[in-house]
Amino acid sequence: MTDHDPHSPRPPLEQAPPASARPDAWETHPPLDGEPDPRPRPPEPPAPFTFALSAIILAVGAVQVLVWLGLGRGGPIWAAADGRAAWVDAAALDPYRVSRGAWWLLMTSALMHGNFIHFFFNFSALRNLGKAMEWKGPRGWVPVVFFVSSLIASVASLVLPPVTLSVGASGGLMGMFGFLLVMAHRRRQHLPPGFMRVLLINVGIIAVMGLVLYQYVDNAAHLGGILAGGAIGLAVVPDGSRPWDARGGETLDQAGLGALTALGAAGVVAILAMLGIAFLP
Numbered sequence: 001m002t003d004h005d006p007h008s009p010r011p012p013l014e015q016a017p018p019a020s021a022r023p024d025a026w027e028t029h030p031p032l033d034g035e036p037d038p039r040p041r042p043p044e045p046p047a048p049f050t051f052a053l054s055a056i057i058l059a060v061g062a063v064q065v066l067v068w069l070g071l072g073r074g075g076p077i078w079a080a081a082d083g084r085a086a087w088v089d090a091a092a093l094d095p096y097r098v099s100r101g102a103w104w105l106l107m108t109s110a111l112m113h114g115n116f117i118h119f120f121f122n123f124s125a126l127r128n129l130g131k132a133m134e135w136k137g138p139r140g141w142v143p144v145v146f147f148v149s150s151l152i153a154s155v156a157s158l159v160l161p162p163v164t165l166s167v168g169a170s171g172g173l174m175g176m177f178g179f180l181l182v183m184a185h186r187r188r189q190h191l192p193p194g195f196m197r198v199l200l201i202n203v204g205i206i207a208v209m210g211l212v213l214y215q216y217v218d219n220a221a222h223l224g225g226i227l228a229g230g231a232i233g234l235a236v237v238p239d240g241s242r243p244w245d246a247r248g249g250e251t252l253d254q255a256g257l258g259a260l261t262a263l264g265a266a267g268v269v270a271i272l273a274m275l276g277i278a279f280l281p
Contacts, residue, residue: 049142050130052260056267057126057169060111061119063271064088088114091270092167093154107266108273110150112167122169129176136191137183138248140256141236142176147259149175149228156224171221175229177203182233189240 093109094102113119130142146169153171157163177199184196203226210219238244 045135047131047134047139047142049139049256049260050127050134053130053143053146053263054123054126056260056263057111057123060267060270061113061123063274064112067274088112088167089165090273090276092165093157094165095158095163098158104266104269106151106154107147107263108270109154109167110169110172111263111267111270113169114167118168122173125173126169126176129173129180132180133176133183136180136187136246137237137244138246138252140248140252140254141179141232143256143259143263144252145175145179145229145232146172147263148232149178149225152228153218153221153225157218157221160220160223166218166221168218168221170218171225174206174222174225175232178226178229178231179233179237182230183237186233186237187240187244 091105091108091112093105098105113122126146133139133142133145150169150172153174157166157171181196181199181203184191184199188196206222210217210222
């Protein structure tokens with residue numbers, strides 16, 4: 001005689017997965033296929049200096065569009081005399097006006113753009129480069145490098161041929177490239193694999209575009225900008241074997257705020273010039 005249970009065996013109780021200590025949108029929102037993401041994407045860390053710099057350039061670009069539509073100086077672009085766009089010329093880097101004392105054009109021109117495509121590519125590059133600098137190093141270097149590199153790029157554009165009107169944030173962006181290249185070399189063990197390769201590919205593409213479209217690209221400004229940014233990087237980025245405080249410190253943050261203030265003032269001057277209120281030739 002054997003003992004047996006007349007009832008069928010019960011299935012084991014399923015244990016509910018432990019609740020997340022701090023669920024967020026990335027952990028609770030499933031991907032499109034309905035399967036949970038085994039490696040949820042964390043939220044992006046803040047990049048306040050990049051955001052502030054982007055806001056300045058965006059504000060200047062918005063006024064450019066309004067002036068292009070007919071607000072302020074000279075009417076819309078299609079009505080501009082002799083085919084020149086007054087909405088760009090007002091704050092562009094003009095060698096003749098600089099020689100007559102319009103020194104503010106050295107910085108206002110770095111916040112201007114010739115058309116929407118020019119603005120789109122520069123604005124996208126600024127967001128990506130700025131975030132990389134803020135996430136991998138002290139955040140205060142973002143506006144400082146952009147400001148100094150833009151200034152050196154404008155000077156290079158004035159002294160190296162061809163000397164002509166120019167606008168665009170490319171000089172400051174090339175400075176950020178130069179700074180990141182030094183960082184990628186000296187701090188390579190602290191950065192993701194392939195970081196240097198991505199930077200070199202982008203710089204190479206810009207160089208090729210400069211050679212092919214030399215009539216439309218200010219190669220002198222690009223050269224001055226990347227050399228300025230690289231020089232700053234060589235002066236401040238330590239070797240990977242030495243510690244580097246990613247917070248930067250209060251002094252660097254104050255320098256960053258000072259650079260942002262100067263760029264914001266240049267943005268105001270550019271807007272006033274485009275509207276025909278002040279700083280006109």
